[in-house]
Amino acid sequence: MRHKKILIVTYYFPPSGGAGVQRCLKFVKYLPEFGWQPVVLTVKDADYPAYDESLLSEVPENVPVYRTKIFEPYQLYRRLTGKKAGEAMDIATLSRDSSQQRKWSERLAEFIRSTLFIPDARIGWKPYAVREGLEIIHKEKIDVILSSAPPYTCHLIGRALKLKTGLPWICDFRDSWVGWLSAAKRTGIPKWIELHQEHSVLRDADRILTVSPGVQEDLSGRHTKLLDQRWLQLPNGYDSHDFEGIEPYPNNNKLKITYTGSLYGNRNPANLLNALIELIREDERWNRYLRLKFVGRVAQPILEQFNQPEINGLIEYLPYVPHQESVRQLLSTDLALLIIDDAPANKGILTGKLYEYLGSRKPILALAPPGNAVDLIRELNAGFIAPPGDVKQIKTVLQEILDKWLNHQLNMESVNQKGIINLDRKNLTGQLGRIADELLADKKH
DSSP states (O other), rough: OEEEEEEEEEEEOTTTTTTGHHHHHHHHGGGGGGTTTEEEEEEEEOOSSEEEOOGGSSSTTTTTTTEEOOOOHHHHHHHHHHOTTTHHHHHHHHTTOHHHHHHHHHHHHHHHHHHHSOOTTTGGGHHHHHHHHHHHHHHOOOEEEEESSSTTTHHHHHHHHHHHHHOOOEEEEEOOOTTOOOOOOHHHHHEEEEEEEEHHHHHSSEEEEESHHHHHHHHHHHHGGOOOOOOEEEEOOOOOGGGGTTTOOOSSSSSEEEEOOOBBBTBOOOOHHHHHHHHHOTHHHHHHHHEEEESBBHHOOOOOOOOOOGGGGGGEEEEOOOOOHHHHHTOOOEEEEEEOOOOGGGOOOOOOOHHHHHHOOOOOOOOOOOHHHHHHHHHOOEEEEEEETTTHHHHHHHHHHHHHTTTOOOOOTTTTHHHHHHHHHHHHHHHHHHHHHHHHHHOOO
């Protein structure tokens, strides 16, 4: 019997690093165990925000990976704004202060981004990807198509391939779309075009996957007539194999709090740092015991906050590291720090980082507003929660943490272990395999 084949259309794929690559990478890794042979359509020579060559080793040798040309506009952006080659454009764009935003070059670059590149700056990939995708579908005898976004150009590619071939198409949303957080803010005709793109994708998809209730609510709220049985939730997760065989660094009798990932714009630890400064002034034990570590890409305005004299000696910063080293840093900490800023759109955020924290079995310190992330942490009894804007409440939670740590009670003994196991990427990929099976069965009938 011929192996069933699924074409995965994704911009982020090794050697890309960062959080965006993990979901599709793990789909590719585990789908063969559920009767599906993945075939990948991705980009060649992409302008990724981060690179991690080590992730290439996780791609099974027998998985065909097709890489096509792409036109990326970031060289023009760098010339306009004076950004250096190699500077991550997502961090640079989302971290501009008010003086930068007043510069004509920044305003022009933002105008070009929001007016000409719809839905995003990867739209130059579409003609190459559609042409190559049709050849792949014929050559590999593909049964089902899956596109994963952002970037949302992936869904335009998936839709074009579905309309040209009639194959079942799964549309996977890691984030919502129009107006979502880091997406370009558009008005007038550009916004109308983007809304039309979003509507056509949701209308024509055979299954619509979202990583959280909040993402589904945001998407479907703009297209209420399209909400039906096609919509399913398939959360992010963690890969238990990522934690095997990794030895944590020795503990030097310090209370370690570690953040892994990117920090920019409103995703900012300022209130945590202010709370710590006040605690240090009130209790010298914080100077003696606390160590705060940030691992990943951090915008320059936030890096400058780390240099405040009261806390400078307590903070360690590691720029972007390979994923395995990021996991080792997590396994070496006492608390994993999660920061979600207090904005209405953020209630639906369930980042891949949160699931990796859960997989590390480390207590979480979540500075987050009410929403999906807080609900999950409470459901699993997996840590401590404080509103991100409430310095007084953050101080109270930190004091509770220090007391528990000093009494050797900072652990995950009461965590919902079964709930965490259900979030293993392998188990979640099994759900994707069953969704694809149902689509194939529907087509045959």
